[in-house]
Amino acid sequence: MLPIVAERRDMVVQHEAAPKKVKADPSPSKLNYRLERLWLTRWFRDLVKIWLPLFAMIVAGFVAYSSPSFNAWASKQYQDVRTMVAARPELKIERISIPVGSPDLQRQILGVVDLSLPVSAIDVDLAEMRDLVLGLNAVKAASVRFKAEGVLEVAIVERMPSMVWRDQNRIYLLDESGVLVAEVPRRSVRSDLPLVVGMGAERAVLEAREIFSVLAPVEGQVLGLVRMGERRWDVVFENVAVMLPAEGAADAMRSVMQMQARDDILERDVSIIDLRDPSRPVLRLNDEALSELRRLRVRVSGERV
Amino acid sequence: MNELFETQRDMRHRRETAIRRGVMAVLDVGSHKISCLVLQFSPEEPEAGAPDVTVPKMGSFRVVGVGTVQSRGVKFGEVVDMAETERAIRSAVQKAQKMANLRVDHAIVSFAGGRPRSYGLEGAVEVEQGEVTERDIGRVLAGCDVPPYGQDREAVHALPVNFSLDHRTGLTDPRGQVGVKLSVDMHMLTLAGAPVYDLIECVQRCDLEVAGLSFSGFASGVSTLMENEQQLGAAIVDIGGGSTAISVFMRKHMIYGDAVRLGGDHITNDICQGLHLSYDDAERIKTVHGGLVATGSDNRVEIEVPNPMAQWENDRQTVSRSELIGVMRPRVEEILEEVRERLDASGFEHLPSQRIVLTGGTSQIPGIEDLAGRILGGQVRIGRPLRVQGLPQVSAGAAFSSAVGLALHASHPMDECWDFEMPVDRIGTRRIKQAVRWFKQNW
Numbered sequence: 001m002l003p004i005v006a007e008r009r010d011m012v013v014q015h016e017a018a019p020k021k022v023k024a025d026p027s028p029s030k031l032n033y034r035l036e037r038l039w040l041t042r043w044f045r046d047l048v049k050i051w052l053p054l055f056a057m058i059v060a061g062f063v064a065y066s067s068p069s070f071n072a073w074a075s076k077q078y079q080d081v082r083t084m085v086a087a088r089p090e091l092k093i094e095r096i097s098i099p100v101g102s103p104d105l106q107r108q109i110l111g112v113v114d115l116s117l118p119v120s121a122i123d124v125d126l127a128e129m130r131d132l133v134l135g136l137n138a139v140k141a142a143s144v145r146f147k148a149e150g151v152l153e154v155a156i157v158e159r160m161p162s163m164v165w166r167d168q169n170r171i172y173l174l175d176e177s178g179v180l181v182a183e184v185p186r187r188s189v190r191s192d193l194p195l196v197v198g199m200g201a202e203r204a205v206l207e208a209r210e211i212f213s214v215l216a217p218v219e220g221q222v223l224g225l226v227r228m229g230e231r232r233w234d235v236v237f238e239n240v241a242v243m244l245p246a247e248g249a250a251d252a253m254r255s256v257m258q259m260q261a262r263d264d265i266l267e268r269d270v271s272i273i274d275l276r277d278p279s280r281p282v283l284r285l286n287d288e289a290l291s292e293l294r295r296l297r298v299r300v301s302g303e304r305v
Numbered sequence: 306m307n308e309l310f311e312t313q314r315d316m317r318h319r320r321e322t323a324i325r326r327g328v329m330a331v332l333d334v335g336s337h338k339i340s341c342l343v344l345q346f347s348p349e350e351p352e353a354g355a356p357d358v359t360v361p362k363m364g365s366f367r368v369v370g371v372g373t374v375q376s377r378g379v380k381f382g383e384v385v386d387m388a389e390t391e392r393a394i395r396s397a398v399q400k401a402q403k404m405a406n407l408r409v410d411h412a413i414v415s416f417a418g419g420r421p422r423s424y425g426l427e428g429a430v431e432v433e434q435g436e437v438t439e440r441d442i443g444r445v446l447a448g449c450d451v452p453p454y455g456q457d458r459e460a461v462h463a464l465p466v467n468f469s470l471d472h473r474t475g476l477t478d479p480r481g482q483v484g485v486k487l488s489v490d491m492h493m494l495t496l497a498g499a500p501v502y503d504l505i506e507c508v509q510r511c512d513l514e515v516a517g518l519s520f521s522g523f524a525s526g527v528s529t530l531m532e533n534e535q536q537l538g539a540a541i542v543d544i545g546g547g548s549t550a551i552s553v554f555m556r557k558h559m560i561y562g563d564a565v566r567l568g569g570d571h572i573t574n575d576i577c578q579g580l581h582l583s584y585d586d587a588e589r590i591k592t593v594h595g596g597l598v599a600t601g602s603d604n605r606v607e608i609e610v611p612n613p614m615a616q617w618e619n620d621r622q623t624v625s626r627s628e629l630i631g632v633m634r635p636r637v638e639e640i641l642e643e644v645r646e647r648l649d650a651s652g653f654e655h656l657p658s659q660r661i662v663l664t665g666g667t668s669q670i671p672g673i674e675d676l677a678g679r680i681l682g683g684q685v686r687i688g689r690p691l692r693v694q695g696l697p698q699v700s701a702g703a704a705f706s707s708a709v710g711l712a713l714h715a716s717h718p719m720d721e722c723w724d725f726e727m728p729v730d731r732i733g734t735r736r737i738k739q740a741v742r743w744f745k746q747n748w
Contacts, residue, residue: 027374027392028399036399037512040408 086120094118094150101156105138109154112136121146129154137180162209164195165202166224178205195223200230210250211235214257218266232276239286240266242273252278310460313721315742319516320715323411329715330398330409330513333521333708334390334416334504336379336547336570337666340700340708341397341412343370343405344715366716368695370405372397381566382418382521382548383500390507398511412508413517415524415711417543417550419496423561423651424452426463429488437470437479437487443725445489454495461501461520462494463721466558477556494520494562517715522550523559524710529664529688530554538656541688542644542677543707544667546570549640550707551647553656558719561651565643569667572636579632580624586611596630597637597672603627637673641680648681662688666704 028036038044064070085091094117098106112132115124126144133142133154141157161173161181173181173190180202184190194212201208208225211233215222218237226234233249235242235256244252252275259265265273269289274282285293323329324346331342344366374397378389402409428449432441446465454460468476470484479487505515525543526535535557543550547568553561569591576587594608603626612622653659661681663673668687678685689702690709700708 025392027396030395033395033399034512037402037408040402040406042408 082122086122088120091121092118092150093121093124093146093152096152096154097147098154098156101158105136105156105158108136108138109133109156113154115152118150124152138182140175161190161193163205164190164193166195166197167199167201172202174202174205176205176209178202194225196225196227198227198230201225201227203230204233207249208233211244211253214250214253217257218260221266237266240270240273243276245276245278248278255281310463313460316515316517317721319411319514320413320718323516324715326410328405328407328409328411329516330401330412331708331711331715332394332397332412332414332508332513333524333705333711334379334382334384334394334414334507335376335521335545335707336382336417336568337376337545338373338704339376339379339393339397340371340373340705341394341401342368342696342700342708342712343401343407343409344712345369345405345407346716366694366712368693368712369407370401370403371697371700372400372402372404373700374400376546379418380547382416382545382550382564384503384507387503387507387510390504391510394507395511398513410512410514411516412513413519413711413715414504414508414515415519415521415707416500416504417521417545417548417564417707418566419500419564420566421461421520421522421550421562421564422454422458422495423563424454424493424495425560426450426452426491426493427488428491429486432470432484432487435483437482437484439480439725441487442468442480442489445487446491446725449489449491451493454493457498458495459498459501460493460495461518462492462523462559462562464492464558464719466490466492466556466560475556492558492560494523494559496520517711519711519714520550520552520562521545521707521710522552522562522564524707524714525550525664525688525690526552526554526559526710527713528690528710529662529706532557534658534660534662537658537660538653539658539660539662540648540653541662541664542668542681543665544568544640544663545665545707546667549644549665549667551644551651553648553651553653555656561653563647563651565640565647567636567640567643568665571640572633572667572670575632575636576629580610580629582610583613590629591633591670594626594629595633595670596626597634597670597676599627599630599634603630633670634676637667637670637676638680640667641677645681659683661685664688664690664703664706668703 064074093115096110096113096115096117098109101109112135113129126146130142130144133139133144133156138159139156140159143155145153145155147153159175159179159181162176163174164184164187165172165174166187170183171185171187172183173193174196175181187195194208196202196205196208204227211225212222215235221237223236223238226236228234228243232246233244235244235253242253242256255278256265256273256275259273269286269292270283271286272284274284320329327346329344329346331344333340346366374393376390377393378384378386379393384390398409398412426449428445428447430441430445430448442465467474467490468479469488469490470476470479470482471486473484476482501518505518508515522541522543526539526541529541530539535554538553538555540551540553545568547566547570549565549568551561551563551565552559572595573584573587573591576582576591577584580587580590582590590608590610594606596603606626607623608626608629609621609623612620614620659682661677661683663677663685664687667673674685674687687703688706690706691713692701693709693712696705696709
């Protein structure tokens with residue numbers, strides 16, 4: 001039991017040598033008791049554990065957001081950490097490897113990517129780089145990724161030119177779906193590829209390819225296809241032109257090829273085979289043939305035209 | 306009589322509040338230990354078709370926290386040092402709250418001190434309208450002749466034990482029955498006022514509101530006696546640390562309560578003096594080796610007791626178990642003889658059944674059943690409290706019967722006199738007082 005009188009005046013003893021050890025009261029102090037009861041109160045506990053932290057976080061966020069010095073400090077910290085991480089040797093890129101692609105295309109890709117090596121991997125935006133590479137005409141698909149030992153690999157699928165397109169004195173290469181691959185100075189650069197001419201020709205490449213496949217037996221005689229009015233094709237041979245309809249051009253061409261097989265129509269004195277109405281083919285004769293025809297008609301029927 | 310029960314009515318209101326909130330503490334303040342149970346009342350499952358409100362059920366509670374600490378500042382069940390007692394209550398409550406992880410604001414308190422006195426009260430009144438109504442019951446209870454039990458005493462229990470209507474007696478609930486003259490037998494238990502106020506003050510200093518006050522003998526009886534024992538008549542003897550509470554039950558009501566100011570601490574004191582030991586060592590030897598019936602083999606059982614004066618290793622001190630029994634037995638006999646006297650005074654021998662149930666911490670001494678049977682006569686058994694949901698095993702022993710009884714009493718309160726409305730002509734300004742109190746409490 002604690003003494004009622006803390007220290008008796010009349011018997012003050014100096015116990016400096018060995019101060020008597022007071023046994024600690026095992027019961028909680030009144031303050032402790034009240035605080036614990038407060039802590040067990042539902043609303044108080046919610047306040048401390050949920051609402052106050054939430055409020056503090058919101059206030060801190062707002063203050064930090066609105067103070068320029070803090071913003072500067074934070075961005076400096078961020079930059080410091082970033083440069084520190086960027087300086088890691090594991091992230092260094094020393095080489096760009098392009099496994100496939102013509103040397104010219106490789107040169108183009110390197111020009112587009114434009115990295116001053118060595119560079120850190122976290123400074124490289126792979127998605128942006130891929131978009132840049134895809135922006136090249138000659139690239140059909142691309143994937144850019146980091147490989148081990150500081151290599152950045154740009155894997156591409158090249159567009160293969162399947163056609164030459166001449167439009168307003170400029171000569172381009174088109175792939176099989178009509179996408180522009182490259183510009184070439186002369187037709188003779190790719191004389192192995194068929195030629196299409198005219199405005200809008202690149203949008204009808206599929207049809208052109210079908211027509212070319214029909215033309216395979218007379219391949220050597222074909223000069224090229226001309227797109228007329230962005231609507232239909234003309235097939236130009238050395239001395240004949242075939243005017244094909246807008247719809248069903250390949251079928252019309254097939255009928256011409258049948259005529260060729262039967263009558264050698266392309267070797268005749270015909271300047272134009274007009275199939276714009278496939279049900280009613282029209283032949284336009286050249287001048288000599290026409291005059292000869294007239295002469296023969298006069299001879300046969302005696303009439304004059 | 307109106308003024309008299311005003312505190313009790315306040316407590317009743319607080320108890321209802323506590324049950325509505327669902328959390329209540331039970332505080333058993335003894336001389337040896339203070340135990341606190343935190344009860345959680347679970348809301349009743351809404352029945353199909355019932356209005357969509359959840360009201361806590363009175364009966365279904367669960368003990369969610371238990372705190373038991375050594376008592377300090379309590380002697381003979383009464384507070385002798387307010388500050389110490391307050392600290393002890395504080396630590397018990399804190400422990401229980403910590404375990405429950407709940408804050409409690411209301412406490413029901415039981416204690417065994419205060420020199421209880423029992424009174425049998427009678428009252429009779431003419432029934433107003435042929436059929437007995439609740440109003441008649443209130444009137445007959447209010448009309449009981451209260452003996453002059455002294456200004457400094459406080460009525461703690463006032464239980465209507467028996468109602469009689471004309472010539473029929475033994476009615477538990479006369480409402481609705483037809484008759485002319487309604488009379489009641491009431492049992493009132495009073496305690497000395499000062500210990501009650503001191504204890505209430507101690508509890509209030511711990512920021513708890515006292516929602517009820519019980520005599521611990523009554524609470525022990527509620528938890529320990531079987532239903533048939535309560536019905537046919539039985540005495541419960543709660544032998545605690547500093548005092549022994551006695552109560553007699555009959556027809557499920559307490560009809561007598563008393564206390565003997567002797568208990569287990571006196572046995573420990575005797576061992577202290579008889580065997581020259583420190584109090585703590587004596588307590589330990591009492592609980593570990595204690596007994597009451599010596600046999601031949603007990604002469605040979607040597608109990609080693611700590612010897613603070615020992616100079617070297619072999620300087621050991623031992624006592625034989627029969628010596629220990631020889632010290633303990635006279636004191637237990639004295640306690641039981643005191644109990645016998647009180648029971649004789651209560652007219653216990655006239656009851657149809659004379660079962661005596663011993664409980665409390667001291668009832669765990671081996672052999673006390675035998676000794677009590679010899680001194681008190683009749684059938685004696687050791688009582689343990691009912692199993693309550695959530696109560697840990699360590700707190701389910703005989704020492705906790707009054708705490709458990711309080712919990713049961715809180716969930717199934719017995720009708721007390723102040724549970725009935727007083728007739729209007731006697732209330733006077735009570736309504737206004739109630740309104741004022743409500744304002745005070747809420748603002």
